[in-house]
Amino acid sequence: MSRPHSVAVTVNGRRHERQVEPRLLLSDFLRHELGLTGTHVGCEHGVCGACTILLDGEPVRSCLLLAVQVDGREVTTVEGLTPEPGTLHPIQQAFWETHGLQCGFCTPGFLMTLVPFLAENPDPSETEIRQALSGNLCRCTGYQHIVDAVLAAARNARPR
Amino acid sequence: MKPAPFEYEAPDSLPAALDLLARHGGEAKLLAGGQSLIPVMNFRLAQPAFLIDLNRLSDLDYVRRSAAGGLAIGAMTRQRRLERDPLVAELAPLLHEAVPFIAHPQIRNRGTLGGSLAHADPAAELPAVAVALGARLRLARAGSERWVDARDFFAGLFSTALEPDEILIEVELPPPTPRIGWAFLETARRHGDYAQAGVAARVSLDGEGRCQEAGLTYLSLGGAPISAQEAAGTLAGVVPSPAAFAAAAEAAPGEIHPVDDVHASAAFKRHLARVLTVRALTLASARAAQGMAAAQEGAR
Numbered sequence: 001m002s003r004p005h006s007v008a009v010t011v012n013g014r015r016h017e018r019q020v021e022p023r024l025l026l027s028d029f030l031r032h033e034l035g036l037t038g039t040h041v042g043c044e045h046g047v048c049g050a051c052t053i054l055l056d057g058e059p060v061r062s063c064l065l066l067a068v069q070v071d072g073r074e075v076t077t078v079e080g081l082t083p084e085p086g087t088l089h090p091i092q093q094a095f096w097e098t099h100g101l102q103c104g105f106c107t108p109g110f111l112m113t114l115v116p117f118l119a120e121n122p123d124p125s126e127t128e129i130r131q132a133l134s135g136n137l138c139r140c141t142g143y144q145h146i147v148d149a150v151l152a153a154a155r156n157a158r159p160r
Numbered sequence: 161m162k163p164a165p166f167e168y169e170a171p172d173s174l175p176a177a178l179d180l181l182a183r184h185g186g187e188a189k190l191l192a193g194g195q196s197l198i199p200v201m202n203f204r205l206a207q208p209a210f211l212i213d214l215n216r217l218s219d220l221d222y223v224r225r226s227a228a229g230g231l232a233i234g235a236m237t238r239q240r241r242l243e244r245d246p247l248v249a250e251l252a253p254l255l256h257e258a259v260p261f262i263a264h265p266q267i268r269n270r271g272t273l274g275g276s277l278a279h280a281d282p283a284a285e286l287p288a289v290a291v292a293l294g295a296r297l298r299l300a301r302a303g304s305e306r307w308v309d310a311r312d313f314f315a316g317l318f319s320t321a322l323e324p325d326e327i328l329i330e331v332e333l334p335p336p337t338p339r340i341g342w343a344f345l346e347t348a349r350r351h352g353d354y355a356q357a358g359v360a361a362r363v364s365l366d367g368e369g370r371c372q373e374a375g376l377t378y379l380s381l382g383g384a385p386i387s388a389q390e391a392a393g394t395l396a397g398v399v400p401s402p403a404a405f406a407a408a409a410e411a412a413p414g415e416i417h418p419v420d421d422v423h424a425s426a427a428f429k430r431h432l433a434r435v436l437t438v439r440a441l442t443l444a445s446a447r448a449a450q451g452m453a454a455a456q457e458g459a460r
Contacts, residue, residue, distance in 0.1 A: 002167050002168070005168060025162065025202070045203065046198070059266045059269060060270050061270075063202070064198040065194065065270070066168070068213075069170075135264025135352055
């Protein structure tokens with residue numbers, strides 16, 4: 001075992017301090033140290049997108065970051081999308097309404113990719129959506145219902 | 161699927177990083193964006209004893225106009241910034257056009273310019289762009305620095321001119337010349353996947369609209385970026401036309417070295433090279449002609 005390092009990170013608005021081995025991946029830190037199991041671990045080499053989280057507001061793969069690297073930074077996970085349990089973020093609501101998930105394994109990664117995407121591009125075309133989602137893999141539903149969910153979320157966010 | 165144990169330091173200055181590297185060079189790896197290194201560590205294909213994390217070197221994260229009127233870009237500049245920075249779009253339109261082909265936004269938010277160049281993946285976009293643009297790379301070691309031209313930097317598959325005690329710290333791009341047009345194209349099975357084949361094309365026109373000089377740099381078609389001198393040479397002094405582009409495209413497969421892989425056969429990659437060459441030269445010539453027309457308009 002190599003020398004532990006201290007990490008102090010704000011996750012979903014709460015500050016956490018831990019001693020970690022340098023080789024601990026951020027995805028495992030979130031799940032095992034902080035108990036935030038909403039961040040899913042699929043391929044662990046940056047291809048599937050299931051572990052996508054926000055680092056200082058930008059989507060990144062948490063399996064390609066070491067926990068020590070987020071010292072002093074701000075992380076948002078799927079648990080941080082809504083203020084309290086039992087409520088849904090508008091994009092989660094749209095996934096539910098359009099059957100955008102089946103087994104749900106890939107869903108947190110999709111959501112964490114889409115929240116900053118829609119913030120930057122509130123009225124995306126279907127092509128733009130498919131490009132934005134090209135870094136997230138789903139093996140159940142196919143992508144059509146997920147694309148429908150993004151279009152619905154964008155539509156719902158527009159003033160009527 | 162977890163990295164083997166390693167010692168870790170995240171120095172907060174370049175001299176401190178160079179000093180660590182001088183002491184641990186043989187056993188240490190440099191961690192930039194980590195989008196290629198961490199996957200191979202997770203697979204334990206790489207098991208460095210020591211990791212020197214460069215992510216605290218914020219003074220290597222910059223995009224600025226160089227003294228020569230081109231661009232000076234810090235090695236730790238994220239790819240996402242290259243995509244968004246208006247100075248890159250203005251002074252290095254080829255780079256601006258190529259960056260969105262690099263994987264996905266989640267990767268570009270971490271991946272760096274210097275990391276991609278030092279990794280030297282033959283399927284990566286940035287090494288080919290650096291060669292196409294005639295970039296110069298600034299390498300530092302404790303107590304000294306040197307400059308290497310991009311075309312001399314890439315030695316082959318995942319290998320470069322970097323010595324074990326050196327860090328790539330800056331990339332300098334020459335200023336754009338008048339009446340020049342660029343285009344970057346690649347094909348992949350899915351948006352953001354590794355390229356099956358790709359090309360960066362350059363066309364410079366003379367005052368009469370003839371091609372003064374052209375450049376063709378291929379990615380994913382050999383162990384390193386390939387500048388196809390003969391194919392590009394067929395265009396010198398010629399008026400750009402579909403026939404001229406087709407002639408260049410027919411010459412290109414003689415200069416590339418594709419191999420079969422799961423994404424495409426070598427024969428298909430040669431076909432892609434021809435098709436992409438015609439399309440990229442067509443686009444680059446049209447842009448050069450537009451630039452010439454705009455300059456004439458401005459002169460009136």
